Amino acid sequence: MKKILEIRGLSKVHGHKCPLCCDFTGPKHDTNICRHCNSIVAIHDISLDLYEGEILGIMGESGSGKSSIVKTIFFDEIPTDGDALFFDNNEQYSLFTINAARQRWLRNHRFGMVYQSPHLGLNFSISAGGNIAERLLMSDLFHYGDIRKRALELLSRTEVPSERMDQSPGKFSGGMQQRVQIAKALATRPPLLLLDEVTSGLDLSVQARILDLILEIQRDLGTAMIVVTHDLGVVRLLTGRTIVLKNGRIVEHGLTDQVLEDPQDAYTQQLVASAL
Amino acid sequence: MNKNYLLPLDEAAYNFGFLDEYAKKEIRRALLKAISIPGYQTPFASREMPMGKGFGTGGLQITLSIIGVGEKLKVIDQGADDSVNAVNLRQFIEMTCPGISGTEDTERASLIQSRHRIPETPLRKDQVLVLQVPYSDPLVVVEPSESKRKTMHGEGDYSRLLTKLYEDIVKYDEITISHRYPTRINGHYVIDPSPIPRFDVPKMHMSNALILFGAGREKKVYAVPPYTDATPLAFDDVPFRIEDFRDENGKRRVCRRCGADNSFLEESINDAAGLKLHQCSDSNYCNRRLSLSGPARIGAEEGGI
Secondary structure, X not given: OOEEEEEEEEEEEEOOOOOOOOOOOEOOOOEOEOOOOOOEXXXXXXXXXXXXXOEEEEEEOOOOOHHHHHHHHOOOXXXXXXXXXXXXXXXXXXXXXXXXXXXXHHHHHOEEEEOOOHHHHOOOOOOHHHHXXXXXXXXXXXXXXXXXXXXXXXXXXXXXXXXXXXXXXXXOOHHHHHHHHHHHHHOOOOOEEEEEOOOOOOOXXXXXXXXXXXXXXXXXXXXXXEEEEOOHHHHHHHOOEEEEEEOOEEEEEEEHHHHHHOOOOHHHHHHHHHHO | OOHHHHOOHHHHOOOOOOOOHHHHHHHHHHHHHHHHOOXXXXXXXXXXXXXXXXXXXXXHHHHHHHOOOOOEEEEEEOOEOOOHHHHHHHHHHHHHOOOOEEOOOOOOOOEEEEEOOOOOOXXXXXOEEEEEXXXXXXXXXXXXXXXXXXXXXXXXXXXXXXXHHHHHHHHHOOOOOXXXXXXXXXXXXXXXXXXXEHHHHHHHOOOOOEEEEEEXXXXXXXXXXXXXXXXXXXXXXXXXXXXXXXXXXOOEOOOOOOOOOOOOEEEEEEOOOOEEEEEEOOHHHHHHHHHHHOOOOOOOOOOOO
């Protein structure tokens, strides 16, 4: 399998960051907050690889730094330290050293992001179709008829009724808003999709439909995905490999079955036990 | 009445063109930059003028910076030479620029300051058109942050503006922007071409005359240099179109005064008869046609003649 993303030593610290920040935070100290300078070490020394068509899970409790990883990859946050390489066809991009214009191009054309809150990913002042059109227009598609056709295809793929295409997502249910977000993220056929707690706050039947949809997309389009969740069921169903985070550090990683069936780290054991 | 109005220029202590030479130089430098980068909104230090912002202070500052002795000035507002705003601006410029002459004739004018219209008479390469602009940035309707707008302009990212057009077609089956139609200049920057109607937008394309835009409140100037590409934003299959002024029967309405069937028409209601009347918005164009061919049937019914 071909590697699509390689992250090495990724760190993100909110605050001034003193030399002791990383030594006095983490699972060993059971805190993210540096007691010397009060900086918050959201993530520290994160390294991971992602391969084409693979779904990688990132799990951990609230505040463990899961979302910080995907937000950094999607350029919503600037990392404090670390490198990330994105391999796209024959091109290779060093995500944190390329210029801002190139970062925006990657964000608009090659990455897709589905946020936990639809308010972050959708524009509620325009229609669902308009949200998808906006992303298509970024990729230089200027034919109104073709834009409508493609938006309709994407919405029907994500099970949004075609007659609701011209309504604002504000009038949709939570599950449907998430499906519109997924449709929008897929508009440019990105090779990398980032999913941040997409099923949180949704009822079980809606969750199941969204999870099925994600699997279908991976099977049909071969999109590589990073799925951030605190739900072990989601990790078990979707992912092949999993990373477990605590206080901004990776405490365990491996094949999902292995991590869930035979957890080695005490924190993972606790997490798995509490879910059961 | 302001006594200074009656005083000779030297006693009123005005510099030629009201602005001091340093201010004019600074505005001219900004204009040079604007012309060099077609459509780019160049910041300039907009001065306080003896009139409220919103009354054309941006266009006025450009006019005062580039006007010279012997210049023939025309000022129009909504196509009319005799509206209050146009008359006041013309009087002010004439008062502070001795040696220039005012004219209502588009063909005679060397410098035209306008609000809301580009004259119907095609402009020549020795003429300059100055347009007064209330809002300089077309992206302001989709993005409130100026720094983000600058980035979007720099990268030519107008997808959100196009999305607005998309939404218009979805809701109304057509693009409903009547004026300030976003127009791409020289294949890159999209400008707000001041509140000119859609009818006038094609006149900017490959124009013989230099077109300058001044926004006093927004402190920006920008330009469409002569013979420059000006393309209104549209979709491949939903092209830009101008107002067609057709009546219920699909017939093109004509001016009730001069009979013109190719000009931008204003609609008014005849209170007594309750009829819609149409006449040329460009008063000089209409008068000129009248003087050449005689009056059309005045007071014609709806649809002109």
